[in-house]
Amino acid sequence: VTPTAVPSGSALLPALWIDGEPCQVDGPHISAADRGLLLADGVFETMRVQNGVVFRLDRHLARLEHGLAVLGIPLRRELRGWLLDAVASAGRVDAGLRLTVTRGVGAGGVAPQGDVRPTVIVAIGPLPVFAPEIFDRGLAAHVASGRRNERAMTAGLKTLAFTDAVAAMMEARRSGADESLFLDSDGHCSEATASNLFIWTGVELLTPPLSCGPLPGITRAAVLEVASALHIPAEERPFDLERLLRADEAFLTSSLRGLTPLVRVNGRPIGHGVPGAVSRRLTAAYAGLLARECGDPRP
């Protein structure tokens, strides 16, 4: 059983907390003048909860706090406690957790004005489930017609501004693909719509460096650790689409879905067009790391 296939352990999910208070899942919850809605003025994290434990919570919170600092959104000190209380009340579940922090309700102009109190939303729900055969057959990706901007003000931050990712995903679905890959403005591979990209060249594992605009994924970092432990050479180094198409294997990583094999790009097979042996070894090792760090006793 791969970790991404673990079913939710609680019938009470989804569950929602705003500023530490539990809420009915049916809305409304948020002001129409919240700058998170008006201007995507905020950041978020999606985290994997396994056995009731958030995997690498500290790294997620560090990334979130960095994003808040860049945007000049004050940190609410209660945030970590609210999140842990929410997780505790959800029980010993396997779940997905989304933490969203917006600048809060404020004036509609671009410039924040006066004292604004950030809005903190914690939502816990079932893990997104791919059809299990995805892990056997792998994903097909389309290369997005628009580029990732590695020189954006917010490059590398997980802001609420996912509109380009949504548009790229719609484009992928129209072309019959499952996912979309972004190139950066120089034509290097960057990332998928909400996951990092890895390739196995036959001699080393490569993932785009942060200079190519991907998010510094928590699972990306974990896979680099796992590769090191397995003595699989791994490096952050730019590569272009042509190099991806010549790779022996490719896979995507995200907190909620772990590793997902990528077997076709723009209709052309990667390697043999099926999930490869290195991807499978890394998937198993990552599942072990996740279970170990989350104190999951299940085999």
Place this chain on the structure above:
Amino acid sequence: VTPTAVPSGSALLPALWIDGEPCQVDGPHISAADRGLLLADGVFETMRVQNGVVFRLDRHLARLEHGLAVLGIPLRRELRGWLLDAVASAGRVDAGLRLTVTRGVGAGGVAPQGDVRPTVIVAIGPLPVFAPEIFDRGLAAHVASGRRNERAMTAGLKTLAFTDAVAAMMEARRSGADESLFLDSDGHCSEATASNLFIWTGVELLTPPLSCGPLPGITRAAVLEVASALHIPAEERPFDLERLLRADEAFLTSSLRGLTPLVRVNGRPIGHGVPGAVSRRLTAAYAGLLARECGDPRP
């Protein structure tokens, strides 16, 4: 009196409608699972209401509908009627109107799933007011450290993804400037955080073409019309920062604020460092156009 200095004509503002229903301004109004908040999955327009009439409503709605079509968000046919009812109930005001359309409440993943009903928000409020001296002394701008992405999936669309603009504005304020200017990935001037850029070279008026990534502003188009009527040569043509710094005059345009003189960039004066004669002529002519089209009898 320039149109941007007209005070609000109603004590009832701000006022809010969601899906055509009037709402209390104090929230909550929106679900925490609205994809507008989760992923900036939506578009908006800000419009100028003068004398109770929306200036160039059809152009705003056409731009919005184009954005919805690109994102694959269905158009709610009631939208125009809801907006007009809201304006009518606000009375014969001078105001700012924001129309926001999100994909609606849906699954949290990037890919929209199933039938989602778009959320339509109409907010009418007082016009944003600059201190009147801004029109005498002009704005100072900072050049943003991050670039505009003219090759983004959503380049030229007014999506909810304004996080980069917010970050650039915060950076400008930290540097003591009023506004931030974006260069595109090739180093051409693109636009400000929420307004278009014009320069007067001494012989012609220039504004960046859409290939440099600016929004196709409604006021930008109106200024090009007004220039033509005044026999002022005007063209959409790329120019770089160096050309801006050598300009005789510069100004910004937006629906809510009209024309605003730009007199300093990165601490260096544009022309004589004060609002120029061509900017003043265009401002007066634009005010006349606005009053005429809105049937405003005031002098």
